[in-house]
Amino acid sequence: MSESPDPTKAWRDALAQGQQAFLKFYTEQAPGQPMPQFAEWWAKFGAPKTSPGPDAAGLYLAACDHFFTLTRAFMEQLPNQQNAGMDAQSMAKKFAAGLEEWFQKSAAPGKTAWTQGLELPSLGVTRQQQDLWQRVLELTKRYQELQTQLSAQWSAVGREAAQKFGAELAAASKSGKGFGDLKSLYDRWIENAEQAYSTHAHQEKYAGLLAGLTNTLNEIKAKQRELIESWAQQFDLPTRTEINSVHSRLKAMQQQLHELREPKPRAKPETKAKAKPKRAARKPARKR
Amino acid sequence: MTQLPEPDAVARELAEFGRRLGMALPALNGAAGTQVGCSAKHAVFSRDKLTLYRFEPLARPSGLRPVLICYALVNRPYMMDLQEDRSLIRALLKAGLDVYLIDWGYPDGADRLLGLDDYINVYLDGCVQQILDAHDIDALNLLGVCQGGTFSLCYAALHPDKVKNLITMVAPVDFKTPENLLSKWVQGIDVDLMIQSGNVQGALLNLAFLSLMPFRLTQQKYVGLVGSAENTPEVENFMRMEKWIFDSPDQAAAAFGEFIRWFYQENRLIRGTLEIGGRKVDLASISQPVLNLYALRDHLVPPSASTALGGCIGSTDYSPVGIDTGHIGMYVSGTGLREVPGKIVDWLHSQAAHE
Numbered sequence: 257m258s259e260s261p262d263p264t265k266a267w268r269d270a271l272a273q274g275q276q277a278f279l280k281f282y283t284e285q286a287p288g289q290p291m292p293q294f295a296e297w298w299a300k301f302g303a304p305k306t307s308p309g310p311d312a313a314g315l316y317l318a319a320c321d322h323f324f325t326l327t328r329a330f331m332e333q334l335p336n337q338q339n340a341g342m343d344a345q346s347m348a349k350k351f352a353a354g355l356e357e358w359f360q361k362s363a364a365p366g367k368t369a370w371t372q373g374l375e376l377p378s379l380g381v382t383r384q385q386q387d388l389w390q391r392v393l394e395l396t397k398r399y400q401e402l403q404t405q406l407s408a409q410w411s412a413v414g415r416e417a418a419q420k421f422g423a424e425l426a427a428a429s430k431s432g433k434g435f436g437d438l439k440s441l442y443d444r445w446i447e448n449a450e451q452a453y454s455t456h457a458h459q460e461k462y463a464g465l466l467a468g469l470t471n472t473l474n475e476i477k478a479k480q481r482e483l484i485e486s487w488a489q490q491f492d493l494p495t496r497t498e499i500n501s502v503h504s505r506l507k508a509m510q511q512q513l514h515e516l517r518e519p520k521p522r523a524k525p526e527t528k529a530k531a532k533p534k535r536a537a538r539k540p541a542r543k544r
Numbered sequence: 545m546t547q548l549p550e551p552d553a554v555a556r557e558l559a560e561f562g563r564r565l566g567m568a569l570p571a572l573n574g575a576a577g578t579q580v581g582c583s584a585k586h587a588v589f590s591r592d593k594l595t596l597y598r599f600e601p602l603a604r605p606s607g608l609r610p611v612l613i614c615y616a617l618v619n620r621p622y623m624m625d626l627q628e629d630r631s632l633i634r635a636l637l638k639a640g641l642d643v644y645l646i647d648w649g650y651p652d653g654a655d656r657l658l659g660l661d662d663y664i665n666v667y668l669d670g671c672v673q674q675i676l677d678a679h680d681i682d683a684l685n686l687l688g689v690c691q692g693g694t695f696s697l698c699y700a701a702l703h704p705d706k707v708k709n710l711i712t713m714v715a716p717v718d719f720k721t722p723e724n725l726l727s728k729w730v731q732g733i734d735v736d737l738m739i740q741s742g743n744v745q746g747a748l749l750n751l752a753f754l755s756l757m758p759f760r761l762t763q764q765k766y767v768g769l770v771g772s773a774e775n776t777p778e779v780e781n782f783m784r785m786e787k788w789i790f791d792s793p794d795q796a797a798a799a800f801g802e803f804i805r806w807f808y809q810e811n812r813l814i815r816g817t818l819e820i821g822g823r824k825v826d827l828a829s830i831s832q833p834v835l836n837l838y839a840l841r842d843h844l845v846p847p848s849a850s851t852a853l854g855g856c857i858g859s860t861d862y863s864p865v866g867i868d869t870g871h872i873g874m875y876v877s878g879t880g881l882r883e884v885p886g887k888i889v890d891w892l893h894s895q896a897a898h899e
Contacts, residue, residue: 437557439561439771442767446760449759450757450760460728464732466729467730467731467733470738471732471733471737474740474741478737478740481741503656
């Protein structure tokens with residue numbers, strides 16, 4: 257145990273030391289450059305463009321960044337001079353509250369006002385286009401509302417995960433069992449978070465929100481396509497609708513061709529049908 | 545005082561974490577070109593974007609009928625042959641089996657109208673016919689994986705004379721069991737609206753799969769890699785899996801719409817109301833022997849979704865086998881590779897003995 261009168265200092269030093277190791281690696285790779293965020297780092301100096309998994313590596317770095325951030329949030333809740341002498345359960349509760357606040361901050365949705373001008377009727381020769389735009393805006397507003405509701409669900413997940421985690425810490429403390437290292441603590445956090453998430457994710461409300469978001473987003477795409485197609489028609493450019501129509505005709509013709517080549521055998525009365533050798537009875541594969 | 549890690553220990557751990565993280569990044573770069581797929585194979589048939597491969601033998605022929613592996617449309621089939629020490633196909637080849645594999649390819653905008661009738665009665669049937677003709681046999685052994693297992697069930701019901709033995713692996717049959725999170729999420733989706741925009745992007749499906757266990761799959765997994773930073777083969781294994789997970793073909797709009805509506809939303813297969821290509825898919829008409837392999841810790845296809853098969857088929861020779869692993873673990877985990885190939889080979893031999 258450190259002799260320092262303020263235990264927080266020791267934790268902070270520990271975090272700084274851990275990050276220093278990464279910084280050292282970074283500065284060797286890019287001398288004189290300021291230290292960017294992990295994701296930026298990857299974008300600048302990451303895998304070559306031919307890499308099969310740049311997204312994965314980006315995710316990897318983001319996860320590590322998350323690990324450091326989570327650790328930092330964890331550090332801030334550790335015993336210091338202000339809460340010295342606090343009992344284990346109060347400490348765990350305080351820790352859970354801090355973690356919950358951090359989670360909510362990181363999951364807070366952005367808000368944009370979309371309400372103005374949506375009620376005005378469309379006028380003039382571009383009335384149809386105006387209607388479409390208006391619908392897109394309405395849908396975007398709807399999408400943002402659903403997104404906010406989903407974020408609230410995620411906040412609830414974070415709150416419950418933090419509470420479960422805090423309770424587990426308190427229970428471990430009470431029983432005298434400890435967590436050997438930060439990685440074990442982190443793994444317990446993940447486990448608690450998954451459990452909390454699973455409870456919400458299985459509920460009808462959550463499924464309804466996901467479906468609502470998906471449907472709204474798909475309708476936005478459909479309306480935007482309508483807008484783009486109306487523009488394309490002005491210039492006699494082919495549209496997706498026209499290509500789909502051609503595809504449908506082609507498919508129907510392929511089917512007709514197949515039926516002409518291999519007409520369907522007439523159905524025979526089952527009772528009078530003679531058994532044929534298996535090889536001959538086999539139906540040929542359908543060609544398109 | 546809570547029993548938290550000692551600051552000194554934390555300092556050492558974080559320093560070590562930082563050091564390993566520093567090593568992991570170049571290790572990841574080094575593994576960027578890691579190859580997937582290991583066993584020699586050659587194309588024997590193709591139609592549109594589909595290719596049927598036959599694997600080169602690795603042992604004396606077992607004398608068993610050829611095995612056709614029907615993989616899912618989601619993700620790529622090389623998962624079955626990822627690397628030498630993680631390959632279900634390789635294990636089957638070493639047992640002397642003659643293995644064929646369907647690669648559905650990457651559908652594009654021109655394939656958006658392909659429906660389940662095309663996939664099952666044209667493409668899958670075309671592959672089966674090719675193999676039957678090449679070997680001059682009446683029926684083969686069909687092994688369907690995940691969604692490919694569901695397709696195989698439909699195929700066996702529609703073309704029972706062409707399938708001698710049927711093996712399903714992590715194949716959903718009842719799409720509405722309480723544990724099926726994916727199913728709960730898609731119930732409210734407007735499928736017609738969704739496919740109006742064309743094929744469904746593979747990335748979107750990936751997002752859905754990751755959302756099933758977001759903390760584990762988007763955070764913990766990557767943090768865990770730091771621990772393997774010094775182990776090049778492990779980093780390469782990680783990259784192979786990563787490549788496979790995110791190598792997701794887009795889904796042909798019509799087939800996707802039919803699969804979601806008919807199977808997930810309306811559960812037609814188990815209810816006996818499914819029709820494909822104008823013909824009823826009756827699971828009760830599956831009378832051939834069936835080996836049903838499912839994963840006990842499957843988060844994508846819960847065991848209950850697979851084991852429901854037992855009560856629906858007409859076969860009197862039905863063998864359900866639960867393996868203590870997850871969905872993907874069936875093909876690549878130590879448990880999966882220890883148990884699955886052996887069960888398949890033994891079962892096929894025992895069936896052949898009865899022919």
